[in-house]
Amino acid sequence: MHVEGNILIHAPQSDVFDFAENVELLTQCIEGCRNVHELGDGKYAALLEAQIAFLRMAFKVTVELSRVERPNTIEAHIAGTPVNLVGKIDARAGLTLEPAGPAETRVTYALDVSLAGKLGGMGESVFRAKAKEYGDRFAVHLRDAVESKLLEKAP
Incomplete structure (x- = not known):
C-alpha cells in the first residue's frame, strides 16, 4: 500500500x-x-496508536533511519507488531525536501506499508484511507511546528 502527499512550508529548506x-x-x-526512545545506531522504539474504523489499535514498532541526505532526504524503515492482535507491519517512510522559493520548502512524504496476519485481512482500503488521513495531518502538524519554531527564533 502506497500513500503520499506534500505540503508547502514557509521556511528555508535547511x-x-x-x-x-x-x-x-x-x-x-x-x-x-x-514512548519514543533511542536504541542506538539510528534505531528507535515507539508505540503508535491509531483509530482504524471501529478499532483502537496500538503497534510496538522499531524505526531505523536508513537514509539521511542533507538537506533533501530522510528515509526510515519501520517494523512492528500490533498489541493484542496477530499480525505484522512493515513500512518504508520518507520525506523529500525541495526549495520552493527563497524561504519556502516543498515537503513530500511517502509511505509504503505492508500488513500481514489479521491486519492484512482487515481490508487494505480501510488502512489506505486512514494512512492518507494520518499522513495529511502529519504534514500539517509538521508545517505548523516548523513555522512556529521559526517565529520563536525571530527577533
Whole structure:
C-alpha cells in the first residue's frame, strides 16, 4: 500500500531539514506516537496508536533511519507488531525536501506499508484511507511546528 502527499512550508529548506532530522521534534508531529526512545545506531522504539474504523489499535514498532541526505532526504524503515492482535507491519517512510522559493520548502512524504496476519485481512482500503488521513495531518502538524519554531527564533 502506497500513500503520499506534500505540503508547502514557509521556511528555508535547511531549517525544515534541521527540524525533521530531530527525532524528538519530528515524532511530536505524528499523531498517536508515544514512548519514543533511542536504541542506538539510528534505531528507535515507539508505540503508535491509531483509530482504524471501529478499532483502537496500538503497534510496538522499531524505526531505523536508513537514509539521511542533507538537506533533501530522510528515509526510515519501520517494523512492528500490533498489541493484542496477530499480525505484522512493515513500512518504508520518507520525506523529500525541495526549495520552493527563497524561504519556502516543498515537503513530500511517502509511505509504503505492508500488513500481514489479521491486519492484512482487515481490508487494505480501510488502512489506505486512514494512512492518507494520518499522513495529511502529519504534514500539517509538521508545517505548523516548523513555522512556529521559526517565529520563536525571530527577533
